[in-house]
Amino acid sequence: MEIAKRVQSIPPYIFLELNKKVQAVAAKGIDVINLGRGDPDQNTPDHIVQAMQEAVADPVNHHYPPYGGTPEYKQAAVEWMKKRYKVDLNPHSEVTSLIGGKEGLHNTIMSFVDVGDYNIIPDPAFPVYQTSTILAGGTPYFMPLNPGNNFLPNLEAIPQAVLDKSKMLMLNYPHNPTAAVADLAFFEKVVHFCKKNNLLFCHDLAYPEMTFDGFKAPSALEIPGAKDITLELHTLSKTFNMTGWRIGFAVGNMQAVQAVAQLKSNIDTDVFRAIQVAAIAAMKGSLDHINYCNNLYAQRRDLVVDSLNKLGWQIKPTKGTFYLWLKIPSGYNSWDFTYMLLEKTGVLVTPGTAYGPSGEGFVRLSLCLPEKRLKEAMDRMKEHSITFDLAKAKV
Numbered sequence: 001m002e003i004a005k006r007v008q009s010i011p012p013y014i015f016l017e018l019n020k021k022v023q024a025v026a027a028k029g030i031d032v033i034n035l036g037r038g039d040p041d042q043n044t045p046d047h048i049v050q051a052m053q054e055a056v057a058d059p060v061n062h063h064y065p066p067y068g069g070t071p072e073y074k075q076a077a078v079e080w081m082k083k084r085y086k087v088d089l090n091p092h093s094e095v096t097s098l099i100g101g102k103e104g105l106h107n108t109i110m111s112f113v114d115v116g117d118y119n120i121i122p123d124p125a126f127p128v129y130q131t132s133t134i135l136a137g138g139t140p141y142f143m144p145l146n147p148g149n150n151f152l153p154n155l156e157a158i159p160q161a162v163l164d165k166s167k168m169l170m171l172n173y174p175h176n177p178t179a180a181v182a183d184l185a186f187f188e189k190v191v192h193f194c195k196k197n198n199l200l201f202c203h204d205l206a207y208p209e210m211t212f213d214g215f216k217a218p219s220a221l222e223i224p225g226a227k228d229i230t231l232e233l234h235t236l237s238k239t240f241n242m243t244g245w246r247i248g249f250a251v252g253n254m255q256a257v258q259a260v261a262q263l264k265s266n267i268d269t270d271v272f273r274a275i276q277v278a279a280i281a282a283m284k285g286s287l288d289h290i291n292y293c294n295n296l297y298a299q300r301r302d303l304v305v306d307s308l309n310k311l312g313w314q315i316k317p318t319k320g321t322f323y324l325w326l327k328i329p330s331g332y333n334s335w336d337f338t339y340m341l342l343e344k345t346g347v348l349v350t351p352g353t354a355y356g357p358s359g360e361g362f363v364r365l366s367l368c369l370p371e372k373r374l375k376e377a378m379d380r381m382k383e384h385s386i387t388f389d390l391a392k393a394k395v
């Protein structure tokens with residue numbers, strides 16, 4: 001037996017090693033507080049679950065769904081885009097269903113990266129950007145995001161030779177893992193840049209509703225003319241606490257939408273119709289849970305930011321996502337720090353390098369646990385003097 005080079009070429013799944021460590025620590029009887037996962041802890045709202053329960057019982061939904069989403073689902077997605085962003089889209093040609101954002105990212109990359117191409121991606125980023133680029137036979141070109149540039153890429157720094165061999169540039173704001181946000185003025189620059197350089201702009205809009213302190217995340221499609229070159233990926237996972245349900249949609253440029261839909265129609269057979277019915281109920285129903293969850297996340301954020309800053313960390317409150325991107329004490333790399341923290345306190349974060357080379361010197365902490373558990377994590381860090389000026393020698 002010989003495994004294809006394609007599989008051998010992708011980096012080993014970094015969280016596997018982390019899991020082994022967690023098990024070893026848990027085996028010692030230490031209660032692990034997992035601040036590593038980005039998965040909403042609140043339930044899917046009842047009216048969505050109810051819509052699903054009814055749809056499951058209806059035999060109409062037991063058959064193969066149509067490719068690209070049911071007409072009703074596509075219509076609901078288009079209406080969502082209109083209501084939320086004032087963006088006009090054609091429900092027949094400018095939207096296609098996705099089995100979640102992750103699948104959409106992979107198939108968009110497969111649709112726009114040829115063997116030998118670069119794919120211009122943020123660093124750090126959701127790991128799929130990098131691995132699917134490699135699977136496509138391409139090479140990731142990393143745009144470093146760091147505190148010095150407010151975690152926004154410097155487009156002018158991309159070499160012409162890279163631009164010449166690229167078909168796509170990817171971004172994601174509000175951003176996982178740095179929690180940075182971007183405004184319309186920034187997206188206008190990106191759209192202009194991508195037009196000038198004949199690139200598809202793929203915007204992974206996974207956290208548009210998870211924002212705080214009055215910030216409202218824009219869609220890149222709000223920029224006039226953006227549709228000429230933009231494909232935006234939406235997912236219900238984070239907005240509706242539906243990570244397990246696997247549903248999203250891609251909207252924007254017709255050619256790009258159709259390319260992804262064509263590829264997908266050869267690979268998967270779309271989303272279970274009952275899930276599409278539930279997703280319609282989500283987009284058309286009450287959005288009260290969004291405010292409720294954002295208040296929870298903002299309170300948790302304040303608790304963690306205040307507690308860590310009392311220990312000498314220098315963390316600024318975030319405007320979006322349920323992540324905090326923490327610059328770690330000097331003398332540690334992100335893996336060393338993650339292991340040290342886990343072994344001493346039982347608190348699990350993820351090492352920044354899991355998201356790209358510029359993640360070195362950072363860890364990501366997520367706010368997906370109740371305040372009580374977060375407080376416990378903070379108390380343990382205090383108890384073990386995990387201060388920011390903690391030098392390696394002192395530990």
Ligand SMILES: *Cc1c(COP(=O)(O)O)cnc(C)c1O
Pocket residue numbers: 038099100101102103126172175176204206235236237238243247248
């Ligand atoms: C969670 C997430 C996604 C997609 O999640 P799905 O559950 O696959 O829809 C995509 N991009 C980023 C940056 C994410 O954090």
